[in-house]
Amino acid sequence: MNEVKCECGHINPQGTILCESCGRVLEDKEKEKQLVDMRYEGSARRSQTYNKTIIDKIWNFFSSVKVGVWLIIILLVASSLGTIFPQEMYIPPVMPAWEYYEEQYGWLGKLYYDLGFHNLYSSWWYLLLIAALGISLVIASLDRVVPLYRSLKNQRVSRHESFLKRQRMFSTSDAVLTDEAVGKIKENLTKKRYKLREENGDILAEKNRFSRWGPYVNHLGLIIFLIGGMLRFVPGMYVDEILWLREGETKAIPGTEGRYYLENNQFIFEVYDKDKDEEVFQDAINKAGTVVKNYQTDATLYQRQGEIVPGEKPELEKIRDQAIQVNKPLKIDGFALYQVDYKLDEMSKMAFKLENKETGDQFGDVTVDLYDPEMKYDLGKGYKVEVMSYFPDFEFNEDGEPATKSRIPNNPAFIFKMFTPENTEGEVSFVAIRQNLEPLGENDYKMTFAGIETKNVTALTVRKDHTLWIIGLGGLIFMIGVIQGAYWNHRRVWLRRINNQVWTAAHTNKNWHGLKRELEDVFSDSGIAAPEDQVAEEKKE
Numbered sequence: 001m002n003e004v005k006c007e008c009g010h011i012n013p014q015g016t017i018l019c020e021s022c023g024r025v026l027e028d029k030e031k032e033k034q035l036v037d038m039r040y041e042g043s044a045r046r047s048q049t050y051n052k053t054i055i056d057k058i059w060n061f062f063s064s065v066k067v068g069v070w071l072i073i074i075l076l077v078a079s080s081l082g083t084i085f086p087q088e089m090y091i092p093p094v095m096p097a098w099e100y101y102e103e104q105y106g107w108l109g110k111l112y113y114d115l116g117f118h119n120l121y122s123s124w125w126y127l128l129l130i131a132a133l134g135i136s137l138v139i140a141s142l143d144r145v146v147p148l149y150r151s152l153k154n155q156r157v158s159r160h161e162s163f164l165k166r167q168r169m170f171s172t173s174d175a176v177l178t179d180e181a182v183g184k185i186k187e188n189l190t191k192k193r194y195k196l197r198e199e200n201g202d203i204l205a206e207k208n209r210f211s212r213w214g215p216y217v218n219h220l221g222l223i224i225f226l227i228g229g230m231l232r233f234v235p236g237m238y239v240d241e242i243l244w245l246r247e248g249e250t251k252a253i254p255g256t257e258g259r260y261y262l263e264n265n266q267f268i269f270e271v272y273d274k275d276k277d278e279e280v281f282q283d284a285i286n287k288a289g290t291v292v293k294n295y296q297t298d299a300t301l302y303q304r305q306g307e308i309v310p311g312e313k314p315e316l317e318k319i320r321d322q323a324i325q326v327n328k329p330l331k332i333d334g335f336a337l338y339q340v341d342y343k344l345d346e347m348s349k350m351a352f353k354l355e356n357k358e359t360g361d362q363f364g365d366v367t368v369d370l371y372d373p374e375m376k377y378d379l380g381k382g383y384k385v386e387v388m389s390y391f392p393d394f395e396f397n398e399d400g401e402p403a404t405k406s407r408i409p410n411n412p413a414f415i416f417k418m419f420t421p422e423n424t425e426g427e428v429s430f431v432a433i434r435q436n437l438e439p440l441g442e443n444d445y446k447m448t449f450a451g452i453e454t455k456n457v458t459a460l461t462v463r464k465d466h467t468l469w470i471i472g473l474g475g476l477i478f479m480i481g482v483i484q485g486a487y488w489n490h491r492r493v494w495l496r497r498i499n500n501q502v503w504t505a506a507h508t509n510k511n512w513h514g515l516k517r518e519l520e521d522v523f524s525d526s527g528i529a530a531p532e533d534q535v536a537e538e539k540k541e
Helices: 054-063 065-081 097-114 117-122 124-154 161-165 179-191 209-231 279-288 468-487 512-523 534-540
Strands: 003-005 011-013 169-173 195-199 202-207 238-246 250-252 260-271 292-305 315-325 330-332 335-356 362-369 376-380 383-391 394-396 402-404 413-420 423-432 435-437 445-465 491-498 501-508
Touching: 054 065, 054 124, 065 117, 065 124, 097 117, 117 124, 124 209, 161 491, 161 501, 169 512, 179 195, 179 202, 179 512, 209 468, 238 260, 238 335, 260 315, 260 335, 260 445, 292 330, 292 335, 315 330, 315 335, 335 383, 335 413, 362 376, 362 383, 362 445, 383 402, 383 423, 413 445, 423 445, 491 512, 501 512
Parallel strands: none
Antiparallel strands: 003 011, 169 501, 195 202, 202 491, 238 445, 250 260, 260 292, 292 315, 330 335, 335 362, 335 445, 376 383, 383 413, 394 402, 413 423, 423 435, 491 501
């Protein structure tokens, strides 16, 4: 980096407008009558100095505030697209995602899925946008905070005349700066919590310099927050999944890589009784009809022993029994299982009997497990039944053919083939709830409904979050930066003797009216004129 040497002897980086030491104007001679830009103390910023190499161009691109704002706008728009329809992780596991979106939301749902918005927040382009915003925050902060810090650290007490008279608040006084007046001003400044520095009879009073770092503390908090958000997509750092578990069923807990299993012993659903429970619930019961008292899953937690062998049931060791209730989760190894949903009386098994239509005689029982049906049932003495087709959630498709909407047995239907001694080739029957059809002609036998078995189903949210403390830390640092920059302001006051005059100047990064009132108190009864707001004076003229 080329350097520029000021008349005071201080060496400044190329591109510096105001000398970091004395404040003398190094550039823009034709604008000497204008007020100096004190946003970055006139220091040289890398993005405004170099634009030759590819690194310079990348740095300059990401250091732009406009680029950062556009990245935020694009992220907000993209994030809003992910809320139009539920993300895939939140839809019921009843059918493939592409089928669910099209069935529930029509062609818009299909388009939503085809564009990849169903897994928006884990998509590569969304993560790339977050990374780009993080890079922009880092580069924009470094581009500004480093030269600002260097300028504030190197500033001298005695500042150049051009620096003082081009401050927004400036005045001159022909009064003599006596020791008594100096003592009075210093005492008042000290009461206002200014830190004083003196050099050759000149004075620099400064306070709240730390407030200048508020925006960069904001940036640091946002960067940490974004890192925490991106870490949620690293395996093992974040889990938020739904586990549907039927009574008597044992499944591996999602996210544990098969280390832990959970068995649903019983799901309990209790409501308040209008006659027995406390009067406090009577109004609610009268209005709503039913007020839930308790959702509870009586569960058993297991740990797998040994390795998983394909095709074999894992060897499980019981850890403990626990009742999982709302706000009373089961916790293990950083995982927490919360009670979030349920389904009562879901069909589990259906029983049928093979019956002679003419005589009414019945031949054996056929009990079909609706989640894992057998294909053949031998009833003995030449009677047997085969399941040709099974439709757990029956409907007729667009072609008028039997189909299923999902794998959940909400409306089970079967196509049976019945073999009897009289008809060894078999008869075909279509059986659904309140339907018994004979698609290939009239049969001698039929499948008669004989009963149904139901089970309650519980839904548990499985959560694990190792990123929460990082996100919380980022949010805390961000708020510290907001408070730091919002409730304090950096104020400086300069006093210098020049040609038998006393020059006074002052600067603040905001709240000029408050600084003006403060300086009126500082310079009162000292005989020295307080700095006046040159902008306000120009407006009066």
